[in-house]
Amino acid sequence: MMxxxxxxxxxxxxxxxxxAFAAEEEQCQFDAKDxxxxxxxxxxxxxxxxxxxxDKKKRSVKEEVQLADGSKxxxxxGGCAHVAWSIELKVAKVTTRTVGAEVVATSRRVLPLLxxxxxxxxxxxxxxxxxxxxNIMQLPTKLPCGEATCQLSLELDDPxxxxxxxxxxxxxxxxADGEEDxxxxxxxxxxxxxxxxxxxxALIRFTYDQPx
Numbered sequence: 001m002m003x004x005x006x007x008x009x010x011x012x013x014x015x016x017x018x019x020a021f022a023a024e025e026e027q028c029q030f031d032a033k034d035x036x037x038x039x040x041x042x043x044x045x046x047x048x049x050x051x052x053x054x055d056k057k058k059r060s061v062k063e064e065v066q067l068a069d070g071s072k073x074x075x076x077x078g079g080c081a082h083v084a085w086s087i088e089l090k091v092a093k094v095t096t097r098t099v100g101a102e103v104v105a106t107s108r109r110v111l112p113l114l115x116x117x118x119x120x121x122x123x124x125x126x127x128x129x130x131x132x133x134x135n136i137m138q139l140p141t142k143l144p145c146g147e148a149t150c151q152l153s154l155e156l157d158d159p160x161x162x163x164x165x166x167x168x169x170x171x172x173x174x175x176a177d178g179e180e181d182x183x184x185x186x187x188x189x190x191x192x193x194x195x196x197x198x199x200x201x202a203l204i205r206f207t208y209d210q211p212x
Contacts, residue, residue, distance in 0.1 A: 029212035030079035032056055038075055038085075038120040039063050047115065067113045074203075075114075075122055082211050085122045087111070088155070089204040096154055096202045100136045103154065103204055107131060110204075126150075127206050148210035157201040 037052050038061060046068030053062045060078040067073060072090040077083075089110050094103070108131060111124040130143035130150055140153035 028059075028080040030059065030081070030083060032059065034121060035059060035061050035077070037061060037063060038077060038116050038122045039065055040115040040117050043115050044068060044113075047113070065114070067110065069110070069113065071110050071113070073110070073114055077122055079212070082209055083121060084207070084209045086208065087114070087122065087124065087127070087206045090157065090201075091204065094154075094202050094204060096156055096199050098154065098202065100139050100141070103139065103152070104131055104136060107152075107204055107206075122208075126208070143206075145208065145210075148208055150209075151205075151207045153205050153207075154202045155205045157203050 035054055035056060037054065039049050039052065043049060043065065047065060049063065049065045051062070051064040055061075058078070059080060060076065063075045065073050065075075070092065074088040074090075075085070077085040089107065091106050091110060094106060098106075108128065111128055114124050116122060116124070126145060126148075127143070127150070130145050131152075133144045134141070134152075136152070140151055143150035143152055
C-alpha cells in the first residue's frame with residue numbers, strides 16, 4: 001500500500017471543503033440566479049427605491065422603496081430548501097393598537113402601489129387574494145396561501161422599544177427564630193402576566209414561506 005504523504009494530506013484538505021460546498025449546493029433547491037432585485041427599475045411617479053442589496057453568499061435580497069402616498073415598504077427575499085419573502089409596510093397612523101379590519105383595508109390600498117419586475121418572486125397579488133379569502137379576527141394571524149405558509153402581523157416600528165416589565169412579586173417576610181409555621185394551607189402566588197407590548201408606531205408585516 002502506498003504511504004500517505006504530507007503533501008497528499010494537504011491536497012485532501014484543500015479538496016474536501018469544495019466537495020462539502022458542492023454537496024450543500026446540490027441540497028439547496030433555490031437557484032442563486034433568482035436572487036436579484038424584485039422592485040422594478042422604473043418606478044411610478046412619486047415612488048423611489050431608497051435601498052437595494054443583493055447578498056449571494058447569504059442568499060438574500062433586501063430592498064426599500066418610498067411610495068407616492070408617503071408610505072414606505074421593505075422587501076426581503078431568500079431561500080434554499082424554501083422560498084421565503086416578506087413585505088413590511090410603514091404607513092402613517094398605523095400603531096400597535098390598530099385593529100385588524102383597518103390593517104387589512106390599509107394593506108389592500110398600499111400593496112397594489114408596489115411596482116415589481118414581471119419575473120419577480122415576491123408577489124403582492126397572492127397576499128391580496130389571501131386577504132380576500134381570510135377571516136381575520138385578531139393579529140397576528142395566518143393567511144390561506146395554499147401550500148405556502150403566510151402570516152400577517154403588526155410589529156413595533158422601534159426595534160429598541162422594550163416590553164413593559166411585570167410588577168415585582170411581593171417579598172416574603174422572614175420568620176423569627178423559633179416561630180412555628182401556621183397550620184393554614186399555603187396559597188400559591190399567582191404567576192405574573194405576560195408583559196404588554198409598548199404602544200407606538202407599527203409596521204404591517206407579511207411573511208410568505210413555501211418549501212421547494
